[in-house]
Amino acid sequence: MVDSSRPALVDIARQRYEFDRWADANARGAALFVWNLSADDVTPPGWQLVRSSVFRRLAIDAARQLHFTAAAVESLPTPTVRLSLWVPARRSRVLTASVLPGSVLRLDAFECASRFAAHQWVLRLLVEFESTPIERKEAGLGDVAFGGRSDSMLLFAQANVVCLIRNIGDVLAPAAAIAREIGIRMLPPDVAEPVLPGMGVVVARDDQTVAAGKKKSRILVAHLTDDMRDQEGCHWFAADAGEFVQEGNAVVYEGPAEHVERIRIVRRPPDVATLSERTVSRLT
Helix, strand or coil, X not given: CCCCCCHHHHHHHXXXXXXXXXXXXXXXXXXXXXXCCCHHHHXXXXXXXXXXXXXXXXXXXXXXXXXXXXXHHHXXXXXXXXXXXXXXXXXXXXXXXXXXXXXXXXXXXXXXXXXXXXXXXXXXXXXXXXXXXXXXXXXXXXXXXXXXXXCCEEEEEECCEEEEEEECCCCCCCHHHHHHHHHHHCCCCCCCCCCCCCCCCCCCCXXXXXXXXXXEEEEEEEECCHHHHHHCCEEEEEECCCEEEEECCEEEEEEEHHHHHHEEEEEECCCCCCCEEEEECCCC
């Protein structure tokens, strides 16, 4: 395992994989931030979750399980990491070419502070896989994707989440097809139902600046709490333009002022099928 904390290795990977060409890649052209995504939220059809572990901080013990060097971990921001193992569901009625008996899939999902932070994490992972031939994959797999010459593994970033899919069983399932399924499930559900009581999303400030003749806003959209994590499940923060950034326990929107009134927050409570959406209005 290489030590990806060494700047020289990162610089080499930055050039080899042309990081500057995809550092700001956004396939959908819209702002999206995903928080508290669970393994159940992204389990592809026909697969069954058999194990899921969550690491709130990528500490040394977690790094050992994820096969990262300690030095690499100490040099990076610490996203929430979810490790999941899937096998084909025994009694699934879903027929798909990506579900093959004897397959075992491992998903390492890294929930980063922003889209750009996710792409930086992809670069670090590419350094970790330096000994494996990896190339950039075609459009349609998140915002940016890399994989081997075979279809046994795939690394991709979508919004602020990085996913590393690997086959660890005797039979290889197609990683690219599974990645597309996961990517679809990482998008916010298209719903417009009444807001559930206690949604509690607050716009705390609207700091406007003028750049190139257009107003830009920086808005504190929500405070993230342990109660929200435990009781309210996955949250999607979406807007037509701009970006969302997590700063500590706060989600901040940075973007054109005219899009602030259409910031949307969608949540999926754990083990509940009901979805809710609300629009955040700008302070006046």
